Amino acid sequence: MAIHCSGHTFTQAPPSDSSHRQVSTPRTSLSHGENGLRIPKDVLQTIRSNLRSVYPELAEKPFSGTRMCWYTDSPDDDWIISRHPTDxxxxxxxxxSGHAYKFLPTIGSLVADLIEDKLEPYSRSEIRTG
Structure with a gap:
């Protein structure tokens, strides 16, 4: 059972040095032992609710394991293919965007075209430009 959603962040308090920002990093079994693979309670509730509507007999069964897939989604699920604004x-x-690997040939062509300054204007309007 899986849910594709805009996701969650996991941040730890930055060091006392104020020059560091909080960064969302994955929780894994390496970083947090057995707790590293646990999913947020609201996600668990959503999974159970979805199970009740499709497989009610499974909805209250215990899970043998859970984990979060750590994607690099953008807030609007679009790719970011752009030159850096200051460099x-x-x-x-x-x-x-959860499944970009299957678009690798297309994304690779767009990136190559951008690097070579050959990206068509209509393509520029279809991807985020930073």
Missing amino acids: QGLVLATSG
Whole structure:
């Protein structure tokens, strides 16, 4: 059972040095032992609710395990393929949107075209430009 959603963040308090920002990082069994694979309670409730509507006999059964898939989704699920706003020599190609691996040939072509300054204007309007 899986749910594709805008996701969750997990941040730890930054060091006392105020120059550090909070960064969302995955919780894993390596970083948090057995608790590292646990899912948020609201996600568990959603999964159980969905199970009740499709497989009611499974809805209250215990799970043998849970885990969160750690994607690099953007807030609107679009890819970010753009030159950095202050360093035009740096190209960003990010935001996995949960399933970007299957689009790799297309994304690769877009990135290559952007690097070579050959990205068509209509393509620029279809992807986020930073």
